[in-house]
Amino acid sequence: MAVYTEVTDEALGAFLAGYDLGRVTSFKGIAEGVENSNFLMRTEAGQFILTLYEKRVNEADLPFFIGLMEHLSARGVTCPQPVRARDGQALGRLAGRAAAIVTFLDGLWIRRPQAHHCGQVGEALARMHEAGADFALRRPNALSIEGWPALFATAEPRADEVSPGLAKETAAELAALQAIWPTGLPSGVIHADLFPDNVFFLSDRLSGLIDFYFACNDAFAYDLGICLNAWCFEADGAFNVSKGMAMINGYQRLRPLKAEEVEALPILARGSALRFMLTRLVDWLDVPPGAKVVPKNPLEYLVKLRFHQRVVSARDYGLLA
Amino acid sequence: MAVYTEVTDEALGAFLAGYDLGRVTSFKGIAEGVENSNFLMRTEAGQFILTLYEKRVNEADLPFFIGLMEHLSARGVTCPQPVRARDGQALGRLAGRAAAIVTFLDGLWIRRPQAHHCGQVGEALARMHEAGADFALRRPNALSIEGWPALFATAEPRADEVSPGLAKETAAELAALQAIWPTGLPSGVIHADLFPDNVFFLSDRLSGLIDFYFACNDAFAYDLGICLNAWCFEADGAFNVSKGMAMINGYQRLRPLKAEEVEALPILARGSALRFMLTRLVDWLDVPPGAKVVPKNPLEYLVKLRFHQRVVSARDYGLLA
Numbered sequence: 212m213a214v215y216t217e218v219t220d221e222a223l224g225a226f227l228a229g230y231d232l233g234r235v236t237s238f239k240g241i242a243e244g245v246e247n248s249n250f251l252m253r254t255e256a257g258q259f260i261l262t263l264y265e266k267r268v269n270e271a272d273l274p275f276f277i278g279l280m281e282h283l284s285a286r287g288v289t290c291p292q293p294v295r296a297r298d299g300q301a302l303g304r305l306a307g308r309a310a311a312i313v314t315f316l317d318g319l320w321i322r323r324p325q326a327h328h329c330g331q332v333g334e335a336l337a338r339m340h341e342a343g344a345d346f347a348l349r350r351p352n353a354l355s356i357e358g359w360p361a362l363f364a365t366a367e368p369r370a371d372e373v374s375p376g377l378a379k380e381t382a383a384e385l386a387a388l389q390a391i392w393p394t395g396l397p398s399g400v401i402h403a404d405l406f407p408d409n410v411f412f413l414s415d416r417l418s419g420l421i422d423f424y425f426a427c428n429d430a431f432a433y434d435l436g437i438c439l440n441a442w443c444f445e446a447d448g449a450f451n452v453s454k455g456m457a458m459i460n461g462y463q464r465l466r467p468l469k470a471e472e473v474e475a476l477p478i479l480a481r482g483s484a485l486r487f488m489l490t491r492l493v494d495w496l497d498v499p500p501g502a503k504v505v506p507k508n509p510l511e512y513l514v515k516l517r518f519h520q521r522v523v524s525a526r527d528y529g530l531l532a
Numbered sequence: 533m534a535v536y537t538e539v540t541d542e543a544l545g546a547f548l549a550g551y552d553l554g555r556v557t558s559f560k561g562i563a564e565g566v567e568n569s570n571f572l573m574r575t576e577a578g579q580f581i582l583t584l585y586e587k588r589v590n591e592a593d594l595p596f597f598i599g600l601m602e603h604l605s606a607r608g609v610t611c612p613q614p615v616r617a618r619d620g621q622a623l624g625r626l627a628g629r630a631a632a633i634v635t636f637l638d639g640l641w642i643r644r645p646q647a648h649h650c651g652q653v654g655e656a657l658a659r660m661h662e663a664g665a666d667f668a669l670r671r672p673n674a675l676s677i678e679g680w681p682a683l684f685a686t687a688e689p690r691a692d693e694v695s696p697g698l699a700k701e702t703a704a705e706l707a708a709l710q711a712i713w714p715t716g717l718p719s720g721v722i723h724a725d726l727f728p729d730n731v732f733f734l735s736d737r738l739s740g741l742i743d744f745y746f747a748c749n750d751a752f753a754y755d756l757g758i759c760l761n762a763w764c765f766e767a768d769g770a771f772n773v774s775k776g777m778a779m780i781n782g783y784q785r786l787r788p789l790k791a792e793e794v795e796a797l798p799i800l801a802r803g804s805a806l807r808f809m810l811t812r813l814v815d816w817l818d819v820p821p822g823a824k825v826v827p828k829n830p831l832e833y834l835v836k837l838r839f840h841q842r843v844v845s846a847r848d849y850g851l852l853a
Contacts, residue, residue: 217643218643219643219644220640220642220644220733234734234735235640236638236640236734237636237638237639237640238640239562239563239564239572240562240563240564241560241561241562242560242561242563243560243561251560251572253638315558317557317558317574318557319541319544319557319558319559321541322538322539322540322541323540323541323542413555414555
């Protein structure tokens with residue numbers, strides 16, 4: 212979340228005239244995040260988030276994201292609920308962008324997660340996987356292994372500017388993963404971006420999940436691999452097995468992993484580390500003009516990737532045999 | 533406002549333990565502004581703004597700013613009110629920065645001001661000038677004419693990168709203003725930065741003023757000059773006399789200008805244009821690492837400066853003879 216697009220008071224007024232939310236009493240751009248423009252908006256009806264979808268989001272995907280939030284919310288996953296305008300639509304246009312209003316979710320994201328936070332995240336992830344089972348829409352994962360070569364091609368010529376030897380190492384890793392990438396694993400709707408800033412807690416209890424704009428259909432265990440990367444490493448690059456164990460145990464309380472998922476986990480975690488390394492690398496080399504956010508360091512994910520390369524089995528993540 | 537400093541949940545919890553505000557239920561960085569880190573914080577006691585003062589703010593000035601908000605608020609100027617901790621202090625430390633909590637002010641800032649907004653701003657400015665009369669603390673204006681040579685010296689070597697000839701033109705303007713700068717005008721506490729994003733409106737009625745972190749002691753009419761620059765020019769650089777007239781009339785409804793203030797207004801407006809041109813120029817040439825904001829264009833103020841150079845008298849701003 213960030214602010215890339217300016218919204219005039221006239222345009223906001225015209226947009227909100229289609230909703231039953233009363234008068235706006237406050238409207239502030241939110242600094243966090245990177246993909247879309249987000250505003251915290253108070254109206255006489257309560258507090259909401261207004262999102263303008265920026266160029267990175269394919270408008271054809273918006274019904275999937277909006278529908279998914281409604282679907283999950285109806286099945287007990289605490290997440291933002293799209294607010295429909297009087298014409299029944301949850302998607303409108305504002306300042307030349309597709310736009311949606313969602314309910315405001317209480318909670319804070321945890322800057323320094325502890326093992327018990329990781330446990331709750333594992334459980335929430337499994338709950339989301341179960342709740343998404345009967346969601347009717349589908350969205351392929353554009354950032355899964357089929358999408359990585361194109362990302363790498365964008366970054367390859369200048370990758371060594373970021374770290375000498377990075378282009379060669381990445382090419383080898385991509386080839387290695389293509390040779391061993393598992394298929395046929397249990398799949399469904401995954402969040403695909405469940406980083407700490409997308410999980411809210413209230414007094415150390417998980418209170419909700421946000422930002423479903425990378426959600427897609429893919430292997431459930433791949434989503435768990437993303438979370439292991441996002442939550443269970445320390446700032447010095449070391450994997451914290453207590454956190455990993457808490458997360459995997461939390462997940463399995465609701466959805467026990469199948470044998471093939473356990474076996475595939477190290478490859479999936481390794482692949483997800485490559486995926487975030489690649490997207491961060493592309494962003495690092497191409498800071499968009501007008502960007503109000505600092506790109507994230509791709510090398511953080513190179514360190515994680517190298518860890519997964521050395522992993523022998525899911526037991527190294529804390530999975531109990 | 534923006535976010536330069538990360539606040540961990542532990543640090544926030546420890547900081548808030550000193551206040552009677554209950555549990556935090558939401559904490560979000562605000563994207564707007566450039567000077568300090570600001571967070572919109574909801575607690576069981578209500579909604580607040582938490583500010584971390586960044587390097588540009590001299591900590592020795594904070595008692596002036598905090599005291600001024602309390603003083604103005606007590607005299608009917610709607611502005612954020614500092615919240616005192618249980619130990620009676622309104623200033624604390626968080627994440628290595630001086631920090632304060634102020635009350636949240638309802639309202640939206642107007643992206644495209646109309647003449648009636650300018651009229652209300654003029655009136656609110658005069659009200660603030662009157663209300664500040666008996667404020668005990670003093671703070672010299674570090675960004676008045678005595679401070680411009682040092683700013684210019686920073687930017688001069690690279691000024692022509694921004695616009696060819698800018699260094700020479702600015703040097704000449706600085707010398708010209710030094711020769712004619714008025715002294716002995718009615719003075720007191722001025723806001724010194726009352727741009728549209730620092731004035732809130734609710735349903736087109738001015739609902740409050742924010743961001744007193746440039747407030748200082750200087751000529752009242754200089755503050756009016758700043759507002760003429762900030763509110764009364766169109767996007768194409770043309771001065772809108774209807775807006776200027778509304779603003780000056782609004783101001784005079786509460787505090788009629790003295791003859792010497794009317795006479796000095798074109799020079800003061802010209803000087804304030806130079807002041808913002810200079811600070812923008814310095815920022816433009818020195819975007820700080822980690823900045824999450826795009827610097828404002830200094831040339832916008834060069835256009836305004838040139839307009840004021842051609843002004844014959846305050847009547848050109850809409851002042852009725």
